[in-house]
Amino acid sequence: MKNIFQGLLLSLVLVSCGPTSEKAPEKPQKDTQTQETDPNYDPEAKLAEMGVTLNTPSAPVANYVNAVRTGNLIFLAGKGPKMDDGEYITGKVGADLSIEEGYEAARITALNQLAVLKAELGNLNKVKRVVKVLGMVNAAPDFVDHPKVINGFSDLMVEVFGARGKHARAAVGMGSLPTNIAVEIEMIVEVE
Secondary structure, three states: OHHHHHHHHHHHHHHHHOOOOOOOOOOOOOOHHHHOOOOOOOHHHHHHHOOOOOOOOOOOOOOOOOEEEEOOEEEEEEEOOEOOOOOEOEOOEOOOEOHHHHHHHHHHHHHHHHHHHHHHHOOHHHEEEEEEEEEEEEEOOOOOOHHHHHHHHHHHHHHHHHHHHOOEEEEEEEOOOHHHEOEEEEEEEEEO
């Protein structure tokens, strides 16, 4: 047994001391997802072209803030589909609301989040990337098309920010949401 162990040990030593091949230093990975951005990037101009004027963001309804910045990331608290008249789109998608109405609620929520972001940054041109979106749908128990609803939010982000608006995302159903709002969406944004 001692001879077998010594043989194995000698083999390991020989292998570890054997010839080594020099590897070329690894090149840093290029972020191809943000390389396809438009050199004329101007989300403020895009919103104006769309005829969109962002409202003043609504104040938080509890003990939290609309946004927290840490380093070059801004974490935006969940917002809902508050319309220009101050009312929210409410109801369960799949029971009270259609997919199309849910999509519109998510789109309105996107505008509300852009208002928060602009209030935080002063100018949306400082957005480098929409990183992550969590979309929550107030859904009927048998509803399964949550992504089609949250597309309203995602489509607007890409429309405004171009390639920089493409993000990682989760779209999930909830048994209820505060004050029966149709959707609640939060996001993480990388900024200059």
